[in-house]
Amino acid sequence: MLGEKLKELREAKGLVQRQVAADLQVDTAYISKMEHNEKPVSRKHLKKLAKLYSVTENELLPIWLADKVLQLVENEKYSIQALEMVLNNVKEK
Amino acid sequence: MLGEKLKELREAKGLVQRQVAADLQVDTAYISKMEHNEKPVSRKHLKKLAKLYSVTENELLPIWLADKVLQLVENEKYSIQALEMVLNNVKEK
């Protein structure tokens, strides 16, 4: 989810991975992996990416979090029940 | 969530932590911490506990997973949005 979004944003900005990599001070392979959900995106990097792509961090954060949750529950038999329980729990608070 | 449930089940069975600890081959402090959500419950342990308490693992698994999700999203600003995204994602599949 997040990876695809990051790729879209980068392309919308007309940037090439090398430029993003330079900004984050990592190599291009790392960016590629982020965009393919093969490496987790740290909050630090997320913030930089938001700035670079001219979106607010708040636009990215829900997707970022959803990604983490998804990874946790995928392949789990009771994911739906679990998610609904958590949703209730979180909503009532 | 899970901790409370485990405690209830244990008491319903009239067991004392020492007995459960013996069954899982850990010490009582460990059981106590599980019941207070201070230590994660491994799947291996969960299975043993289900058997010991005469419930099906399926009764425990959703709670077990919900606990993990909850821990991931609590204190997160966009937990609700994220959970809803994941729920949609998982449901459609």
Added chain:
DNA sequence: TCTATATTTGTCCTTTTTAGGACAAGACCA
């Protein structure tokens, strides 16, 4: 009250897992 048993809490340690990232090499265009 005294005491034994049950539980909780804090600290510590070791092992396993995950994050974060580099590098090299291959693939894909154009």
Added chain:
DNA sequence: TGGTCTTGTCCTAAAAAGGACAAATATAGA
């Protein structure tokens, strides 16, 4: 070709799991 992107492997460092132990607290019964 040259630039872009992808993929695989490797490494180190940080974090989490799993668990022991000791000490402190509750708690129920004699």
